[in-house]
Amino acid sequence: MRILIIGGAGMVGRRLADRLLSDGKLGSESVKTIHVFDVTKAPIESANGIQVDTEAGDVSDAKTVERLIAHKPDVIFHLAAIVSGEAEVAFEKGYRINMDGTRHLLEAIRLLGGNGNGGYRPRLVFTSSIAVFGAPFPNKIDDEFFRAPLTSYGTQKAIGELLLADYTRKGFIEGIGIRLPTIVVRPGKPNKAASGFFSGIIREPLAGQDAILPVSDDVRHWVASPDAAVGFLLHAGTMDLAQLGDRRSLTMPGLSVTIAEMIEALRRVAGDSAVAHIKREHDPQIAAIVDGWPRDFRTVRAEQAGFRADSDFETIIRAHIADEEKRRSQG
């Protein structure tokens, strides 16, 4: 089995590649090659008898995407995207990468597959986002609630979902879109994403550093761990897709937790001294952005399709600690 990961140098993409390399297979089929494509070369090497090719390039260049698809990967994970904050500022770049890039990918597959006439038809796992939803919404968003994004990023992801469904319906691809929750705890350095503090208030205190909490304790959000995200991708890459019918994008199960609940979980795991590192500095701008984000979902379809959320937030914290210990021991 040949696998292509577009956007494979990011946090989730690298973790997915690592997992495929250590498992040696996707579902019941053994993995022969992994092609990792991103705007920078991912630091991933061949291992376990699996050939890894890494490549840097531009997904908004149609010719580049055609070349990627010419290798006829069996499963394609499409994770490449300009993130929400940047797509909002760099309007043209966001549309070029997030919309045109996705369309180039779909078109390259369609044309190589002879326009659906029984030719090449790979599985395409498209990572979408809960940013396809915009306020006002009900406390729990269900599977038939409409997409009314309030960012260009969310708009581009919603368009990707529509294209994915149509190309699947026409028989050009075997598509599935998965809307990832906010990933917590992200490893590494703090970033400037508006959602960054959700990871920061756990990651920094565990490392003995202060973290700023810019919103109030009763803010509720929809989160999943990095491991859960990889689990979603692997399941999407192997599950029977026929059960989805024509509706190919699913909101992934997550945990709906408040900041207060996250802090209490941190206290149970790492004590009062860790919690003391959280400094409350209200930021009205970030608070306003977060106020427009979904808080909770009823993910009935995804659960019926076998996607599983993290069990609880404490387990997410403990998994993060284990990851960090493993990383320190390795390097």
Next chain:
Amino acid sequence: MRILIIGGAGMVGRRLADRLLSDGKLGSESVKTIHVFDVTKAPIESANGIQVDTEAGDVSDAKTVERLIAHKPDVIFHLAAIVSGEAEVAFEKGYRINMDGTRHLLEAIRLLGGNGNGGYRPRLVFTSSIAVFGAPFPNKIDDEFFRAPLTSYGTQKAIGELLLADYTRKGFIEGIGIRLPTIVVRPGKPNKAASGFFSGIIREPLAGQDAILPVSDDVRHWVASPDAAVGFLLHAGTMDLAQLGDRRSLTMPGLSVTIAEMIEALRRVAGDSAVAHIKREHDPQIAAIVDGWPRDFRTVRAEQAGFRADSDFETIIRAHIADEEKRRSQG
């Protein structure tokens, strides 16, 4: 006021132009010029002191669209589209006209307007369709039901709605999308659209000709008259758009009528002899297509925004008869 009608040679576009020419104004502002663009030159002439320019061209050519926008029309009605049946067969053409054409239009406006920095920002009225919805759906579809189109045409319209909302949110346009019901009674010759019989079973019997009814009498559908469609466009072209907030596309009010109710209205207007012209020839293929179409809506937002449906189906029939008489007396 300068008005541009893209797709102005079609039935609704021509009726809109006629109405603007006879009213002499849009809302409270007098109309100076009407630029009518379509794939063929529309047979519309200057009248009532209003200059009409007709032009034939290709909306999927970015340069052509740039030229159209260079005239800085105050209000743009975008009606151009490859219809449902053709977009399903001619995949590339459908995307080129319905998706790329709409995007070229949005991009031409954005770039001429200096990327939202207080420059040119026209009102754009985009005609969408209830084809953005796909079965299964509730008996009455409400304003927050999700778009899950089952045709490429519906997909392209749904993408147009998303782009329209994002370009409006960013301050590039004053956008509004209106999802038209099936227009009944369409004048002229029968066509091969799957929905054609909804008009045919009224139009042909009134003209003393037989019409085929390919579905059962209990089929329910969502319809509006040609006059109602023009009324929607004029209202969308003049109403205060601020009340819409970020959700810029609305399902237009219509009548939810069964075939049986349509036939009984025809009987009241034109008697048993007209009804006798309706020949029942069940067509399983058309029946299957129609089965996937929405039947009824709760159009609360559109009604609050001042859009008005036809009063009843009998009035639609009488208006069609009056139109035909007027046409005969003129020609």
